[in-house]
Amino acid sequence: MAHTEVDSSLPIVWRDSADPKDYEEARVGRVFNQRRPQRFPIAVVLAETDSHVLQAVQLANKLDCRVSVRSGGHSWAAWSVRDNAVLIELGKLKHISVDKEAMIASVSPSTTGQMLNDTLSAEGLMFCGGHCPDVGLGGFLLQGGMGWNCRNWGWACENILALDVVTANGEAIHVDAKENSDLLWASKGAGPGFPAVITRFHLKIRKQIPAMLSSTFLYPIARYDEVMNWIISITPSFDSSTEIVAVSATPPGIDQLCIIPLFVTFQESDEECRVALQQANSTRPEGYLIEEVNKRTSLAKEYKDQANANPHGHRYCAENGYVKNDVDVAEVLKKAFTTLPTSKAFALWYAMAPCSRRELPDMALSMQSDHYFALYTIWKDEKDDDRCQAWVREIMKEVAPQCEGAYLGDSDFQVRQTKYWTDDKARTLMKLRNKWDPAGRICGYLDHGDQAGVAGLLNNDEWCNGY
Ligand SMILES: Cc1cc2nc3c(=O)[nH]c(=O)nc-3n(C[C@H](O)[C@H](O)[C@H](O)COP(=O)(O)OP(=O)(O)OC[C@H]3O[C@@H](n4cnc5c(N)ncnc54)[C@H](O)[C@@H]3O)c2cc1C
Structure with a gap:
């Protein structure tokens, strides 16, 4: 597919035609760990709107290549940077809104814990985001989220009420306890194996602690x-x-x-x-x-x-x-x-x-x-x-x-x-990955050699000779 066939309004940096400096900045500029990976996406979409995310997933479907996602860039192993994928970089997709009466905050996934709490504290509210100020809520919540006072308030992901996502086949859908509820279940602990791209989290918030x-x-x-x-x-x-x-x-x-x-x-x-x-x-x-x-x-x-x-x-x-x-x-x-x-x-x-x-x-x-x-x-x-x-x-x-x-x-x-879930939950999760992304469009778990694909992780102890 020629680059010119892509909608010119889509902010995209192609590996084979961009200035190498621009490509490198798009590839790893927002990766926290300076131990940079030698993995190279074919293109990086610098999404500013939900529609850019949708277009990016549809583009990956047309190109028959994988999609990777970056919210806050704080995955230690830089899971967002994958070979031959379209990387959807969400740093410029910014949204925070608060419904104080309903005690719900709606945020884009690159929102950090500190950004959200800065907004909430003005209203006397808070969210139990990550301890580090600049961790993105996207990766943090998907992994469970050891946030403030986790031993007592529980896992941050328990506060996910609903999501807006783009599915692996390029459809924008809403997810909550009634609609597509299995994706809500998966969003609370699937980590990088979540089989869709989240554009918005709807979160239960709490009163600020005096x-x-x-x-x-x-x-x-x-x-x-x-x-x-x-x-x-x-x-x-x-x-x-x-x-x-x-x-x-x-x-x-x-x-x-x-x-x-x-x-x-x-x-x-x-x-x-x-x-x-x-x-x-x-x-x-x-x-x-x-x-x-x-x-x-x-x-x-x-x-x-x-x-x-x-x-x-x-x-x-x-x-x-x-x-x-x-x-x-x-x-x-x-x-x-x-x-x-x-x-x-x-x-x-x-x-x-x-x-x-x-x-x-x-x-x-x-x-x-x-x-x-x-x-x-x-x-x-x-x-x-x-x-x-x-x-x-x-x-x-x-x-x-x-x-x-x-x-x-x-x-x-x-x-x-090793084991990341109990065996029954791991089995359910891997089935859901297969249901929502049978083609393995979303990159998922980055194992040794990036082989995990749709099957996901075995949930067993294993040393992988990664270095
Ligand atoms: C300095 C530092 C401090 C930390 N402190 C804490 C802490 O206090 N508590 C804690 O629990 N963890 C903590 N972590 C771990 C952190 O939660 C994870 O590294 C998490 O992945 C970071 O999320 P991110 O969005 O910034 O990362 P990213 O690298 O952007 O995302 C990681 C992966 O998550 C998936 N993903 C992210 N966004 C989306 C999306 N919108 N849709 C679909 N998939 C998505 C993708 O597979 C992506 O590659 C810390 C990490 C660092 C580097």
Whole structure:
């Protein structure tokens, strides 16, 4: 098909005719991870309207090639960049509207958590988007979404009420609990295997929480055993509106690896916050380097801290697992937390109970445990690629057998696959992919060699020799 046959109003950058700089910017300019993939779409559609998305999918059908999608560009493994696909870049498709009475926000998928909360906070409202300010709601919600106060408020995707999508065969349809409801089910946890292109999410929002305080304690990493066992032991009885995290990192100005328990509480008043944090403040082990107790915080401040911890312009390798509830979690994670390969890298344990102990609504997302563990390995120079990735692999060889499965959001199926869903949900999801996209038009899961196609993932443990 000649390029001239394409509607001239469609903003499209062709690989074979664009200025190479423009093509490169369109291909990876909005990809967060600087470890750029050697994969090349045939064209990138810089969609500004729903109609551009529709045209792009119809074009891919005419060309008989695949479609890939980019919302916020924060997939660690750059799932949006695929060989010989039409890449639909949604960065310029911008929409946020709020129905305060119905408590519903309608957003385009490239809207970030911070953009949405900036709009909502003016109305005294909020949404439990991702912790990092610039993660796109598109990829985040499809994967489930570990958003603000996830252990108590549940998965962000539970708040998806409806969607507007373009199907793989190029039709614009509405999806909700009554119409095309199986796609609504899939949107809550299918991740990059969702078999359509979403142009709008309709989300349930909540009232803004009036008070947020945090307590943070920094210990030298030599105290790992005691500190980690302490935070794990107090979690089951801790206030249920408090996020509980342990991170190992090298904080600027401290310049040594530390183990850092962090508690952020969301309450109706400062007094309630102080009461909630008391259990941590009064039982934390002695011997800390720094403690910050009952410190006033806000979403804006937390976004800033997260952005500092995940700097732009760096190379990243993320990995993760849901550690089994009945193992010695501190022991299983010890090597990961104490041997980080760069001073920017960090390891994270995130308390998921009580969310992990309740029955989840019927949706694709179905894998969880009380203990979420993730590695965020961060470095600047390409020369460190092999060393850093080898470290991640070595750690995961030991940790993975102690895990139930993993979260799609911090996974790379080119390297390792495991269970992302319970077996019954995985079977239903792969059937739905086949129903809605039998030709494999939408790229789907990027496994080693990009072979997964319509069949999707096996939902089994496997190392894929990705690097
Ligand atoms: C710095 C950083 C911080 C993070 N923090 C969190 C966090 O706090 N909680 C959490 O749960 N996760 C977090 N993540 C993981 C994040 O949720 C995933 O990487 C997610 O994929 C990012 O979404 P995106 O839209 O920005 O990514 P993209 O790379 O744009 O999208 C990823 C993939 O999702 C699919 N997709 C996206 N949009 C659409 C659409 N409109 N229609 C159909 N398919 C679509 C496509 O397959 C696409 O390739 C973080 C990631 C980074 C890099």
